[in-house]
Amino acid sequence: MSADPGVAPVGTSVEGAGTAAVAPWRRYPARVATFCLVELQKLSHDRTKLLTRAVQPVLWMVIFGETFNKLHAIPTGHVPYLAFLSPGIIAQSGLFVAIFYGIQIIWERDAGVLTKLLVTPTPRSALILGKSFAAGIRASAQVAVVLVLSAILGVHLSDDPLDIVGAFLVVMLGSAFFSCLSMTIAGVVLKRDRLMGIGQMITMPLFFASNALYPVAIMPGWLRVLSRVNPLSYEVDALRGMLIGSPAHLGEDVAVLVAAVVAGVAAASSLVSRLAR
């Protein structure tokens, strides 16, 4: 078979083949940017996902939030309950999106996409970091939904651009950690249905054992301990500090979330190769 003169020169000789190595400090941000871009491209082709993911936070805010706002059953000081709840629902929405992210990596394994990703010059840790921030992109759409909804419901949240950007970053960090947790579980159980079961089993305990719905002060002692080791509580604390101006430990919150992401990336990247075997 002869060469078609119209064929573009897509390859080269061995000496010029492949691509040059890039420095690790460039590779990690480049991979994160790549996976975030792919997530945005997918969202742009299927915007119905933005709507379907918005249903749950809307229900929590409109039904649960409005009801408890009127009941005054949960003591939140001078802060209206809906304002207190809004940052909790933002964090919860991110959690719900991220905790099932491992299903996607199992689907990618089954579809052969993960195999191809693992053969690119991408360290396992950069792959997981990129995917975890892509999960953060998915989750951060919820921030916008709850901010808009809060405005419609007459809840006053901060309109300082710095606070809003900070809220997006904190949701990205929190969701990155929970997606790493999900991908770690995926690397252990290897099957979609098992991951679904475990995801459903841990989601509500993570949510209720946090300060998303009620202040830590009214929790029984044992629940306070669980809340203390739950990264979701730190995410909610930071969001409340930025969006409703409640007293928060921003430095500690961000440090815990960053440490959780680092640990999550280490755990998930040590297990991801199991999915490709």
Next chain:
Amino acid sequence: MSGDAGAPRGGTGDAPAVRCLGLRHRFGEHVAVDGIDLVVERGEVFGLLGPNGAGKTTTIRVLNTLLPLQEGSVHVFGNDVADAPMAVRRLLGYVPQQLSIEAALTGRENVAWFARLFDVPRRERPARVDDVLEAMGLADAADRLAGTYSGGMVRRLELAQALVNRPALLVLDEPTIGLDPVARDGVWQRVEELRQATGMTVLLTTHYMEEADALCDRVALMHLGRIRAQGEPEELKAARGPGTTLEDVFRHHTGSLLGGADTKGGLREIRTTRRTAGRVG
């Protein structure tokens, strides 16, 4: 990960494209690859032939760094897969057995994604993506969602993804499985054109003997984890007498038919094959 910075882009000296020595790989008690020696020379099309369970895919997965090297040695253009996995990956283009595109992205976005993952410089990226899409006959469909592509188009899109980093070694794992004859011919025609235009080395696995016979410069016949014979198809057939087919040669060396009742393909491999065939069907 070690072995990345400063690694030779095209490999070392005149090292062959692939050199496996005493490669052995186990899954628990099961020996999938049982001490094979294999050399793929630069610029040739080399076929690894055998039924499900022969050990072809395991061999491919060790040399492309998906599986850890357990025993023996494997070098790709002189780069040790155990010591320099990142250098090896930079030289590879890989099309796995499954249909592995992201259906929620367009063809162009699928290819650009891999261009970024292979660190193709930003200023070269659009032209490179256009070039491979054009070469694979997908320029007109480039901005459609890949989920709308036919099976043959998906395979060509995967080839475009695998070629966007200008690999020195293109690894194709059962690239035509489940495709209809027209789509199969289309895939092989593109591979052959590329090889003629670029001199790229191609390593492929297949259990379609007639395809291997037509396309490969040399083949290795694998069965139950071992290489039973290797050489040029014509040479192997001539050794068995006039009118011999490659399938006859395989039967002579293994005592079995391809896909016969005594093949040992695992459930997962067979399921993958059927799923791929079903998706392209």
